[in-house]
Structures are given as C-alpha cells and as structure tokens.
Amino acid sequence: MVMHRFANPARFLRFAAVALPWFSAAAVLCMAAGLAFGLFVSPADYQQGETVRIMYVHVPSAWMAMFAYTVVAGGSISALVWKHPLGEIVARAAAPIGTGFTLVCLVTGALWGKPMWGAWWVWDARLTSVLVLFFLYLGYMALLGAFDDPVRGGRAASILAIVGLVNVPIIKWSVDWWNTLHQPASVARMDGPAIHSSMLVPLLLMAAGFACYFAAVLLLRVRAEVAARRIRTLRLAAMEAES
Amino acid sequence: MTRKRRRLLVLVVALGLLGSATALMLAAFQDSLVFFYSPSDLQAKGAPGDRSFRLGGLVEASSVTRSADGRTIAFRVTDGAHAVPVTFRGILPDLFREGQGVVTEGRMRPDGTFEARDVLAKHDETYMPREVADALKKAGRWKEGEGLRPTAVPGPAAAGGGRS
Numbered sequence: 001m002v003m004h005r006f007a008n009p010a011r012f013l014r015f016a017a018v019a020l021p022w023f024s025a026a027a028v029l030c031m032a033a034g035l036a037f038g039l040f041v042s043p044a045d046y047q048q049g050e051t052v053r054i055m056y057v058h059v060p061s062a063w064m065a066m067f068a069y070t071v072v073a074g075g076s077i078s079a080l081v082w083k084h085p086l087g088e089i090v091a092r093a094a095a096p097i098g099t100g101f102t103l104v105c106l107v108t109g110a111l112w113g114k115p116m117w118g119a120w121w122v123w124d125a126r127l128t129s130v131l132v133l134f135f136l137y138l139g140y141m142a143l144l145g146a147f148d149d150p151v152r153g154g155r156a157a158s159i160l161a162i163v164g165l166v167n168v169p170i171i172k173w174s175v176d177w178w179n180t181l182h183q184p185a186s187v188a189r190m191d192g193p194a195i196h197s198s199m200l201v202p203l204l205l206m207a208a209g210f211a212c213y214f215a216a217v218l219l220l221r222v223r224a225e226v227a228a229r230r231i232r233t234l235r236l237a238a239m240e241a242e243s
Numbered sequence: 244m245t246r247k248r249r250r251l252l253v254l255v256v257a258l259g260l261l262g263s264a265t266a267l268m269l270a271a272f273q274d275s276l277v278f279f280y281s282p283s284d285l286q287a288k289g290a291p292g293d294r295s296f297r298l299g300g301l302v303e304a305s306s307v308t309r310s311a312d313g314r315t316i317a318f319r320v321t322d323g324a325h326a327v328p329v330t331f332r333g334i335l336p337d338l339f340r341e342g343q344g345v346v347t348e349g350r351m352r353p354d355g356t357f358e359a360r361d362v363l364a365k366h367d368e369t370y371m372p373r374e375v376a377d378a379l380k381k382a383g384r385w386k387e388g389e390g391l392r393p394t395a396v397p398g399p400a401a402a403g404g405g406r407s
Contacts, residue, residue, distance in 0.1 A: 118336030
C-alpha cells in the first residue's frame with residue numbers, strides 16, 4: 001500500500017513540508033474563485049431564487065464532514081490493527097476539522113431550510129443522521145481525553161470512531177432509502193448531475209477549495225502533534241538522564 | 244504478523260456484524276423512519292387513528308382554494324395514484340404552489356379531510372437558472388415537480404416517495 005510509506009513520521013514530515021504550501025495556495029485560490037463564481041456569476045435558481053447560493057457552502061461542508069469522518073475512522077483502523085504511529089495522530093488531527101465542517105453544514109442547512117421548507121429543523125432521516133455524525137465527532141474527542149492513560153483513551157476513541165463508520169453510508173443514502181424532506185442527491189447520481197453547469201462549476205470549485213483546506217489544516221495539525229510527541233519523548237529522556 | 248492478521252480479522256468480523264445489525268434494525272423500523280406518508284400509503288394502511296402524522300406529496304393542479312377571509316386554504320395532496328383533501332390555516336412557505344411538493348403535519352378528520360397544523364415545502368434535486376427552466380418547459384422536456392427527463396416522453400409521476 002502506498003499509504004504505508006507515509007506511515008513513517010520522518011517521511012511524512014518531509015512530504016508535509018513540500019505539500020503544505022501547495023494545498024494552502026490551492027485552497028485560497030479555489031475558494032476565492034468559487035465564491036466569486038457562486039455569489040456574482042452564477043444565476044439564481046428557477047424556484048429557490050437567490051437562496052440557492054447557500055448551497056455553495058452547505059454542500060461542500062457536508063461532503064467534507066463525511067470525508068473527514070472517514071479519515072478519522074481509517075486512521076483509527078490503522079492504529080488499532082497495524083499500530084501505525086501516524087494512524088492515531090491523523091485521526092486525532094482530522095476530528096476537530098470534521099466537527100467544524102459538520103457544524104457549518106448544520107447551521108447553513110438551518111439557514112437554508114427556513115426560507116425554502118418553512119422550518120429551521122425537521123427530524124427527517126438525513127438531518128438526524130448528520131446530527132448523529134456531529135455527536136460522534138464530539139464523543140470521539142471527549143473519549144480521547146477521558147482516560148488518565150492517553151493510550152487507553154486513544155483505543156476507546158478509535159473503537160467509537162470505527163463503530164460510527166456505519167453512519168456514513170446511512171447519511172449518504174438516507175434520502176434514497178426513506179422519504180425525507182431533504183431532496184435526493186443532485187451531483188453524485190447514476191444519470192448525471194441534476195444541476196445546471198453554471199451552478200455546478202462554483203459548487204465543484206468550492207468543494208475543491210474545502211478539500212484542499214482540509215488537507216492543509218490536517219498536515220499542519222499532524223506536524224504539530226508529531227513535534228509535540230517528540231518534545232515529550234525528549235523531556236522524558238532528559239529527566240531520565242538527570243536522575 | 245499473525246497478531247496483525249488476527250486483529251484485522253476481528254475488526255472485519257465485528258464491522259460485518261455491526262453492519263448487519265444496523266441494517267436489520269433500520270429495516271425493522273422502516274415505517275417509523277419515513278418522514279411522511281403518501282396518499283397511497285394512507286389508502287393502503289389507513290390513517291393512524293387520532294394521532295398526528297405527516298402527509299406528503301404534490302399539491303394537485305387547480306385544487307387550491309382560499310376561504311372568503313383568505314386565511315384558510317384548502318388543497319389536495321396527490322402522489323399520482325391517490326389524492327387527499329387538506330385544509331390549513333396559517334402562513335404558507337414561499338415555495339408553496341400547485342405542482343410543488345409539500346409535507347403537511349396534522350391529523351385526519353372523520354370526514355376524510357386532513358387538517359394540517361403545519362405545511363412545509365419540499366423541492367426536488369434539480370437546480371437550474373430560470374431561463375433554462377422556461378426553455379425546457381417550452382420544449383416539453385420537463386414539468387415542474389417531476390424532475391428532468393431526457394426525452395419528451397412523459398413518464399409516470401414520480402411523486403409521493405423520496406423522489407418527488
């Protein structure tokens with residue numbers, strides 16, 4: 001597997017040093033272009049009018065919320081099964097970013113729901129499963145720090161993250177399995193996107209920007225965590241040398 | 244190596260069991276996980292007594308009437324096969340109009356009319372500029388509330404279920 005080569009922290013740090021500026025620049029460029037396109041160039045929707053522009057933030061953050069959770073669960077799997085040193089660090093680092101995306105998704109969804117549906121919130125399958133995702137993130141982060149022994153906390157949190165993985169397909173297909181107030185998928189569908197190209201372009205630009213932002217912040221956080229662990233190890237070694 | 248293998252095996256088996264358990268549970272609660280019932284569901288299973296529930300579908304064309312004082316509105320919710328008369332007193336969402344998807348919450352009156360306390364608008368997954376929508380409508384390739392069709396052949400109304 002390719003990922004195994006990056007499981008080595010030293011190699012990962014070299015990769016991060018090269019990739020970080022590129023991801024950061026791509027995130028800024030894509031988001032700026034996506035916002036300019038979405039707010040000024042793209043047309044209003046035939047039935048939703050101007051409120052459709054909420055989509056350019058709401059949908060990418062929903063995608064990234066699910067993707068970041070998959071990264072948390074994937075990192076947890078590699079930490080539990082192969083004991084990769086980076087697996088848990090990546091999972092820990094991705095969780096707060098994913099929580100942020102989920103929160104943005106829920107808030108913009110409420111702001112969009114009120115004018116279009118007539119309700120800030122309804123308990124349909126899609127909205128409820130995304131709320132469950134938010135609580136899974138919070139539970140994961142709470143468990144990480146819930147034990148005096150960080151190794152035990154990390155293991156318990158990893159198990160929760162893996163168990164919560166069943167929620168991701170439920171979010172994705174909730175709108176197809178049950179009738180919901182939320183409409184079915186517009187972009188990822190068998191017969192091609194049901195969304196006009198003038199609106200699809202800013203949406204995909206924003207999605208690329210959000211993805212690059214996620215990658216950049218993830219690399220930063222992983223780098224910081226690796227450094228923090230190194231400092232901890234050095235301190236312990238120094239203390240042992242003194243005594 | 245064998246310990247890693249064993250951990251992986253345990254994980255795969257556990258995930259498989261968890262997935263099947265979740266699937267069984269969701270299948271068992273299928274009826275309570277739906278957000279609304281369609282008029283056909285009501286026809287098949289009957290209204291759930293005096294309990295409040297949600298009824299969803301499309302607002303039937305030329306079925307909307309307003310009372311003299313303009314505050315009570317009556318319309319029919321249809322899924323193509325069956326239709327249920329609905330009355331509502333209150334403020335409608337902006338998207339409400341004939342042919343639009345709606346989800347209404349309320350209870351069934353003995354005379355077979357659904358008395359809604361709340362009306363929510365449901366829109367489909369199609370997004371396009373107004374000019375494109377008008378052009379498609381003119382060409383007969385698309386009707387509001389039915390999603391985009393690749394050909395001019397009108398298919399059966401995809402209402403009621405998730406894809407209205």
